[in-house]
Amino acid sequence: MKRKLTALLLTALLLVTLVSCDNTAVTTSPPASPAPPVSSAPSPLPTLSEEPSTPPDTEIVIVNYTTWAEKKEGEFDFSAMIPKLESAEFPENAALINDYFQQNLDKEREVFYEYLKDYEEGYSPWEFVLDYYVEYNHGGILSILFNQYWYLGGAHGGTILYADTVDVTRGVRLMLEDVFKVGEEVYMEKILDYIIAEMDKEHDMYFGDYAELARATFNNMNFVLTDEGLTFFYQEYDVAPYVAGMPTFVIPYSEFSGMLADWVVTG
Numbered sequence: 001m002k003r004k005l006t007a008l009l010l011t012a013l014l015l016v017t018l019v020s021c022d023n024t025a026v027t028t029s030p031p032a033s034p035a036p037p038v039s040s041a042p043s044p045l046p047t048l049s050e051e052p053s054t055p056p057d058t059e060i061v062i063v064n065y066t067t068w069a070e071k072k073e074g075e076f077d078f079s080a081m082i083p084k085l086e087s088a089e090f091p092e093n094a095a096l097i098n099d100y101f102q103q104n105l106d107k108e109r110e111v112f113y114e115y116l117k118d119y120e121e122g123y124s125p126w127e128f129v130l131d132y133y134v135e136y137n138h139g140g141i142l143s144i145l146f147n148q149y150w151y152l153g154g155a156h157g158g159t160i161l162y163a164d165t166v167d168v169t170r171g172v173r174l175m176l177e178d179v180f181k182v183g184e185e186v187y188m189e190k191i192l193d194y195i196i197a198e199m200d201k202e203h204d205m206y207f208g209d210y211a212e213l214a215r216a217t218f219n220n221m222n223f224v225l226t227d228e229g230l231t232f233f234y235q236e237y238d239v240a241p242y243v244a245g246m247p248t249f250v251i252p253y254s255e256f257s258g259m260l261a262d263w264v265v266t267g
Helices: 001-016 091-116 185-200 210-215
Strands: 062-072 076-086 126-138 141-149 158-167 222-225 229-233 248-252
Touching: 062 091, 062 126, 076 091, 076 141, 091 248, 126 222, 141 222, 158 222, 185 210, 185 229, 185 248
Parallel strands: 076 126
Antiparallel strands: 062 076, 126 141, 141 158, 222 229, 229 248
């Protein structure tokens, strides 16, 4: 049964092309540098159909990395680091997810080289830099934050954050709804109320209508699990000027008492 499921997942992944939708992890980039296209969003993986069954304290995934670097002096610099998962128990699923990460990088590289066709000699070199941080690794479930920087001319470059939470025991990507055992209306009210309350404490750093923007630009793919809590982030210019960066909000797991799925390790 496991081999059949893995084969189906591999087939599905190979048929998937990069798509743009309301759930894309990338929502915007600064106008000071030409905006990278929405293909910066990750390709889909199959999503969760039932609760993960692996005990949450089981450490079954080792995270190494793969790097890619290309450079032409005075013209461009492309460098990237992506996760490479290893699992003795679930090697096929780890390979599936590694292919997913690699396909995303391949798309970014294609887009960058397409932009390079417009590069004019004598200007500052264009750049693409991708790095990642493993924020959560328990029971075969990993939550990974990707930091992507583009410079395509202009006064300054722009940074995009996106995230993936994956279950290596099943070879699937987890959505925000998979983190909770209550309905979307319940957990979204808790999340947005907390974020806006935090914004109220430093309201001068945000746009005047930050409360409305926090709701309007909230992206339910822009989250990672961490050891401290659920972390949500906004892109540059979503709710604040460029100087504010990408506002990030860590909501302690205690704020979601009785709401979280059983597999979430909260401490």
